[in-house]
Amino acid sequence: MRKIVVLAFTTFLVFATSNLANAEVTESGRIKKEVYATSEDVLMEMLKPELNKIISDKYGHEKIWQISKVAKVALIADHTKKPSENWYEMNIFVRVYDDKNDKELLDDIDIRIDIPNMFTKDRYKVKNPDMKVTLIKYEQWQGQEMIK
DSSP, rough: OOHHHHHHHHHHHHHTTSSSSSEEEESSOOOOEEEEOOHHHHHHHHHHHHEEEEEHHHHSSSOOOOEEEEEEEEEETTTTTTOOOEEEEEEEEEEEEEETTTEEEEEEEEEEEOOOOTTTTTTSSOOOOOEEEEEEEEEEEETTOOOO
């Protein structure tokens, strides 16, 4: 009975995990695989060059970093102006490796993302792929204390 349970459990694990990634080897020996990605993954990949520039400017040189958490994404619609303005604001926590002290720092970054043609009547006709990322706030944290 025990062998049947172990065999059933093993079979379940093999078939249950086989759907997470799909790989294929081409004739040249290269591997092509499909991996699950979230919409957050896609957004972060688009923002990484801009975030890298913001972090490099803050520290004075390029650092090793990774996104720890996207805390907030908000669509802001300001109808007090003519024409109305729309943009996204994001709050992101980033782990930055401090090579001098061999530590990880936690940085809190707020950015504004302006996307041309967003919510305009010509948004499907006019091509303008340039989005603008503006730094709103940058705070460096180490544990619970803010460092300078």
